Amino acid sequence: MSEAAIVQQAPKAATVRPLVWIAVGIGLVVLCAAPIGINAYWLRVLTTVLMYVIVTQGLNVIVGITGYHAFGNGVFFGIGAYACGAAMVAGMPFAAGLVLSVVVSAACAFMLGWPILRLKGHYFAIATVALNLAAIQIIIQIGGITGGAQGLALPLSEWDPKPLYIALYYLMLAGAVASTAVVAILLGRPLGFALRAIRDSERAAAVMGINTTKAKVYAWSISAGLTGFAGGVWAYWITFIEPSSAFDPAVGVKAYIMLIIGGMGSILGPVIGAFALEIVSTLVWSGFLHAHQLVLGVLIVVVCLVAPHGIIDAFARLAKSVRRHNGAA
């Protein structure tokens, strides 16, 4: 992983960077204009894609940058959804609910992080999965304002469906841009350097004077805050949430796969991964209604075999070998 990161960063600088900026600019313009030209179905698909961009960027902070494989990070998606849902049922406006989504998710990660981030490698990965599964049971037991096993119906918006869905699309888009910006800014800050040092060698990072526990807890809180935001918007979009859908472990797992497809620890990797997987799986869904999971499973296995460091890295290697080949000839 670290070797790939070095390979990626070295030759970029002068030639590639302007091209990347142009591509990002064009992509943003297209996404901003998209609601005008597409039907309700594709608006829904794109909103889902952008939601996954946020969740995957959140995952990128803890997995890609810090090297802690939070396989069950979907728990914060559920916490965000329930924070927003419960707040709105209690009479608060959507904006306040959304703020609570971020704050409550980040606070949960902050508190859970102190004991759980002591675990390493696989142990941390499965502890987060356990958290994700336990959250379902805890919500069912709490009942009350969370609705328990019966689920929670959010107050309906006074807006008409069409402008509402477009507004939610732009909200997800804003979240996706913001979460990508958070990752970009984080990478240039001291905390970002500390986290990457932890990823490459936690002991060495500690020796260099980094308070590793504190840095990890901060990273997970940022990750949870971003994921919680996506959950909050999702709850209002879906309007009815229940423990098994809000805390669906597949959310975290899917984001993890997107992160691998896009490339861990990079800024735009999660965006590319989310678009690639979600759009491909939507097409697979409509093309192979009865065997879509089978086809999706095969795709996942093939991608992992062919491009274990992500699409960007695979293309970079391919381009390099082509260039070398041409140079020799």
Added chain:
Amino acid sequence: MLAQATVNGILLGGLYGLATVGFSMVWGVMGVINLAHTSFITLGAYVTYVLFTQFGVDPLLAMPVAMLAMFVLGYGIQLLILNRIIRTSLLLSLVVTFGIDLVLTDATVIAFTSDVRSVNASYASTSVAVFGTLVPLVRLIAAGLSLAIGIAFFVFLRRASLGQAILATALDREISNLMGINPQKVFALTAGAGAALAGAAGSLSSMLFPVSPTMGVSFLGAVFVITVLGGIGSVEGCIVAGFLYGLVQAWAAYWLGTNFQEIVAFAMFLGVLVVRPQGLFGRAFFGEHA
């Protein structure tokens, strides 16, 4: 009632232990968390179901066939897919096995539909008295055979040269390679054995539980908890932890109600992870360094 709950919990715990041994071994030896493991349980149950309904084979006689079929499947998947993945990144194995699980589960649905089926052996409704409580015979058989298979696997690892090759690879991959052990083959063998044990567990559970494409997934929580509780890669730990898990589950249901079963299980899981991550019987296995 308490005695009944206790006996039932212990008997079910034996089966949970068997369902976990393969998962724990695969994790311990090559550091792969095999999310497709529960699919092997499901497929083992379906092999038994097909043999029972189509050919009238007794479920207990169908079990070796299910084990053999799962061995071949596990061996093949490891050789063709996972051995390539292990060379790049261990955590990538989580994603790949998730993909394999999707394929196997969907293939099961396509082949057998999602209908719930059952395997009713002629002795399914017979009960026997154990310590003054009445226990269904099939549960007793399932627990007894689980324990026997678990012990047999333990002895295989300690006594047979193939078993010792597996243990040596788990302890030190590089040195065992220098000793002439081919890790690729050992990995495939371990994966095959792990799948075969899961197949046995599935075969036995087909007599106890309804057979459906999702029956394996219902074991997932138990498999994770027992693996960590027993110590990753420890066969004896798995068997003891299986009984312990069954017992705790039964008592939680008895005193707190069935709603609390899973909460108690997860609390136990997180508690063990934080306080004693190596588990009750855990030692330095490769999976711990990964």
